[in-house]
Amino acid sequence: MVEFESQFPRVDIRPYQASDLDGVIDLFVRAVRESASEYYSPAQIDAWAQTDREEWHAARLSRPTWVAFTDDELAGFADVHKNGLIDMMFVEPRHQRKGVATALLASIEEHAEKNGMRVLHTYASLGSQPFFEYCGFTMLLARAVEVRGQRFAQLVMEKVL
Numbered sequence: 001m002v003e004f005e006s007q008f009p010r011v012d013i014r015p016y017q018a019s020d021l022d023g024v025i026d027l028f029v030r031a032v033r034e035s036a037s038e039y040y041s042p043a044q045i046d047a048w049a050q051t052d053r054e055e056w057h058a059a060r061l062s063r064p065t066w067v068a069f070t071d072d073e074l075a076g077f078a079d080v081h082k083n084g085l086i087d088m089m090f091v092e093p094r095h096q097r098k099g100v101a102t103a104l105l106a107s108i109e110e111h112a113e114k115n116g117m118r119v120l121h122t123y124a125s126l127g128s129q130p131f132f133e134y135c136g137f138t139m140l141l142a143r144a145v146e147v148r149g150q151r152f153a154q155l156v157m158e159k160v161l
């Protein structure tokens, strides 16, 4: 477990384990429904918030994934693909703006540097753009993508390490 010191409650980060699956699915659904609903329509939120447990199980174990805890409570999770794509970066709504995502990104960057990855990129949502900008990502392009019949604005952002 790695501890990150900040002005906020302590954030502990450890690698994802298979037993974290239901917790991260629940957190993902709440983060999308409660935090992203400011930026997207109810139909878009319904399309985005769908999860398939088996697919999630396989995806989480297929690449490095980290889980964050504050006060022993699951507060966030994030992953990174071999090509530097951060696909998942989600924080429990009641733990947002406490540095949880910043701590998760620090773990991703440490992993990237150890593994010779020179560039990280992500397909940011409208709500996460300010976070990625704060962390030094720049926007390469804005595009529309279709997910389960709904069109979404997606921001392709990258950070050179």
Ligand SMILES: CC(C)(COP(=O)(O)OP(=O)(O)OC[C@H]1O[C@@H](n2cnc3c(N)ncnc32)[C@H](O)[C@@H]1OP(=O)(O)O)[C@@H](O)C(=O)NCCC(=O)NCCS
Pocket (backbone or CB within 6 Å): 031, 032, 035, 036, 087, 088, 089, 090, 091, 092, 095, 096, 097, 098, 099, 100, 101, 102, 103, 122, 123, 124, 125, 127, 128, 130, 131, 132, 134, 135
């Ligand atoms: C985006 C998200 C992961 C950020 O997590 P977080 O733990 O709240 O982020 P942090 O506390 O580490 O934020 C660090 C800095 O980023 C910026 N930031 C983060 N969220 C922000 C917001 N909603 N609006 C403006 N700036 C924001 C701020 O500068 C913040 O520092 P400050 O709180 O001292 O002002 C979280 O809001 C979330 O899960 N959102 C919903 C799901 C989502 O869109 N995920 C991304 C999919 S690509």
